[in-house]
Amino acid sequence: MLSLPSLIDEDIAALDAALGDFVAASSSRLAIFIDGGGFIVTRQGDAGGIDLATLGALAANSFAATQAIAKIIHDHSVTSLYQEGVENSMLILSVGDFGFLAAVFPSQIGVGSVKYYSHDALVRISRQLAAARSRAPANGLDLASINLADTGPLFRRRAT
Amino acid sequence: MALINQATKEIQLKIVYYGPPRGGKTTNLEKVHAEVDATPETKGKLTSLATNSDRTLFFDFLPLETAVVRGFKTKFQLFTVPGQVIYNTTRQLVLRGVDGLVFVADSQYEKMEENVQTFGNMIQNLETLNQTLDDLPYVLQYNKRDLPNAAPVDYLEYVLNNRDTQVPSFASSAVKGEGIFETLNMITRMLLHKLLTESGRKAA
Numbered sequence: 001m002l003s004l005p006s007l008i009d010e011d012i013a014a015l016d017a018a019l020g021d022f023v024a025a026s027s028s029r030l031a032i033f034i035d036g037g038g039f040i041v042t043r044q045g046d047a048g049g050i051d052l053a054t055l056g057a058l059a060a061n062s063f064a065a066t067q068a069i070a071k072i073i074h075d076h077s078v079t080s081l082y083q084e085g086v087e088n089s090m091l092i093l094s095v096g097d098f099g100f101l102a103a104v105f106p107s108q109i110g111v112g113s114v115k116y117y118s119h120d121a122l123v124r125i126s127r128q129l130a131a132a133r134s135r136a137p138a139n140g141l142d143l144a145s146i147n148l149a150d151t152g153p154l155f156r157r158r159a160t
Numbered sequence: 161m162a163l164i165n166q167a168t169k170e171i172q173l174k175i176v177y178y179g180p181p182r183g184g185k186t187t188n189l190e191k192v193h194a195e196v197d198a199t200p201e202t203k204g205k206l207t208s209l210a211t212n213s214d215r216t217l218f219f220d221f222l223p224l225e226t227a228v229v230r231g232f233k234t235k236f237q238l239f240t241v242p243g244q245v246i247y248n249t250t251r252q253l254v255l256r257g258v259d260g261l262v263f264v265a266d267s268q269y270e271k272m273e274e275n276v277q278t279f280g281n282m283i284q285n286l287e288t289l290n291q292t293l294d295d296l297p298y299v300l301q302y303n304k305r306d307l308p309n310a311a312p313v314d315y316l317e318y319v320l321n322n323r324d325t326q327v328p329s330f331a332s333s334a335v336k337g338e339g340i341f342e343t344l345n346m347i348t349r350m351l352l353h354k355l356l357t358e359s360g361r362k363a364a
Contacts, residue, residue, distance in 0.1 A: 006166055007166060007167055008166050008167055009167040011167065012167035013167075035163050035172075036257050037174045037237070037256060037258075038174075038237065039163045039172040039174075039235070041163065041165065051204070053204045053235075053237075054204060054207050057207070057223070057237060057239075058221075061219065061253060064253040064256060065250070065253055068249055068252075068253060154226045154234075154344075154345055154348045154349070155192070155196050155197075155224065155226065155341055155344050155345055155348070156196070156197040156341065157195050157196070157197060157337070158196065159197070
């Protein structure tokens with residue numbers, strides 16, 4: 001999986017618009033775009049106390065595990081993973097080599113409907129990230145303001 | 161691969177703790193989680209996908225955040241891999257998108273063969289992801305220094321830190337919380353330095 005390009009305001013605004021429209025159209029509670037490593041890039045909807053960092057890590061690894069299982073049974077085209085719940089269900093969709101779109105939605109809503117409305121979001125997200133990648137193929141980043149000498153120990157033990 | 165979000169001024173980096181079974185990878189994360197000086201907003205929940213006997217089945221996961229790097233909020237995801245050989249596919253999955261590695265070696269003499277095998281396995285698994293240790297920051301941690309049968313650090317250096325470029329190494333006793341923050345701070349520094357260097361090179 002390729003790394004994500006460096007994202008600027010314009011990218012995040014476009015991703016947010018795609019996710020927001022998807023949430024509204026599909027009646028999902030939450031839509032998250034997750035990179036291949038499990039990092040939350042951006043999200044729309046009501047996170048309502050959900051631990052997003054952990055959700056992203058688990059979702060990405062769960063999807064990766066499902067793809068690995070699929071390969072074992074000679075299937076190489078897993079593009080979605082559906083978790084059916086009692087209150088909330090979840091659909092994770094591959095966004096090419098960019099990452100994943102995860103949707104959390106009320107369980108009474110059919111997954112088919114959510115998947116149907118995801119198509120437009122997947123196209124828009126892919127298009128924006130492709131544009132970002134072509135704009136900055138070398139993953140350029142202005143880190144001029146970072147002074148490594150100033151960082152000191154990043155993590156300290158709590159005083160007892 | 162580091163995720164850089166210039167819109168929200170965030171850098172997100174993934175660090176994986178790799179090593180032989182029962183070497184102390186999970187204990188490293190548990191101690192960091194328990195003892196790090198952080199607010200609830202900057203320290204996430206430690207998640208362990210483990211067997212009933214507390215052996216890591218898939219991974220342990222700890223999100224941490226630091227605002228030290230000027231202008232950028234830096235988020236770290238710390239992962240462990242399962243040490244047992246039968247979980248090799250799982251180790252490959254957890255390595256996806258890795259930015260930096262901590263190899264946690266077991267200092268006991270009788271574990272030296274396992275250390276070497278696991279180090280080789282790490283290199284092989286990175287190759288499946290088209291990555292090599294030559295372009296990935298990593299540090300060595302010689303754990304279990306508190307045990308009486310721990311081999312000398314020089315010996316561990318000879319066995320494990322013998323590549324063309326030697327890397328920083330740390331003696332530790334994870335159960336006592338010794339050496340774990342030194343290890344974590346070094347790998348985070350190396351990651352940020354790599355980002356900075358690559359950024360400068362590309363800007364030139």
